[in-house]
Amino acid sequence: MIFTAEQIAQLLSGTIEGNKEASVNAFAKIEEGHENALSFLANPKYTHHIYDCESSIVIVGNDFVAEKPVSPTLIKVEKPYESFALLLRKYEEFKNQKSGIEEPVFIAKSAVVGEGNYVGAFARIGENSKIGNGVRIYPNVSIGDNVTIEDGCVLYAGVVVYDDCKLGKNCTVHSGTVIGGDGFGFAPNSENNYEKIPQIGNVILEDHVEIGSNCCIDRATMGSTILRKGVKLDNLVQIAHNVEVGENTVIVSQTGVAGSTKIGKNCMIGGQVGIVGHLVIADNTKIAAQSGIGQSIKKPGTVVQGSPAFDILPYKKSYVGFKNLPDLILKINTLEKELDKQLNKEK
16 A cells, blocks of 8 residues: 555654655665655664665654755654554554455354454354454464454464453454463372363453464463453463463563463563462562572562572672682682692791
8 A cells, every 4th residue: 555745644643844745655674765665763873874765754753853965755753663653553454454254164153253354264163152343363263162252353373262261352362372271280199190180261361462473371270361451472472370460561482471370560571481380470570581480579660580580680790790700710729829839838
């Protein structure tokens, strides 16, 4: 699709410097700009690129003042990064405006499917499931029985939603993710074998949750595994049974959260973090990448790092000592040799 500078400026409530009829049909980074592309400048360290940028339109801040001539048409806005993100969202909406039901699909007779939906080929919707309005279900998605998916959700190809799970409004689940697989529950018996404990709960995603590709959100043993409103999970994240993740918490790739742990709201958890079960993580906690969490974090706003993790300031001081350890060992060995020489002289 083609958009003019005038149309973009109206959408963003921006002002135009240059040709209001300049048009774009693609996006590009400012350092890789080309004709008919739209770029943005938000970080001052990239300012020098604007003077040789070949994009047709560049979004800049209201405070931008060119020190020499620029060829692109400029659209000035209050917050260029946020404005560019808004345009990307609008572009994605236009690009993904799919509707209708492809063939072949299986939709159970007892299922209820709302209006304005897209259901891709080879998708399955099980018995007594309820699909809201404006939902996009891409090919090869499997939705079990008694599932509720509310308005505006997007399930990309290959997503699996097990029986009884619930997705709130405007949730996005990317390819390969499994919602509602069995929690890891086994009990040793008298013969030293493991017997499976039935997992009869479900998974609940509240509104505006987004889950990356190839994640596993396990159903509860009893009750619910819950991702609260606005939670964002990166790819390859494991959420075990009966875990609760608070509102607007962000969890990065390859992190695993063991069963029954309760994570507060507005937390930020880095990549490859391991959190053991039955813990409580306070609101606004930040956990650095590759940290191991073996005990509850009860103070809101705590920042931790390490394995086992502890407060980040002592960790940084300790790490400086660790990095200097080879030099310290060398100095100690040198001092020991000098001391031995002195002792031998005195003898």
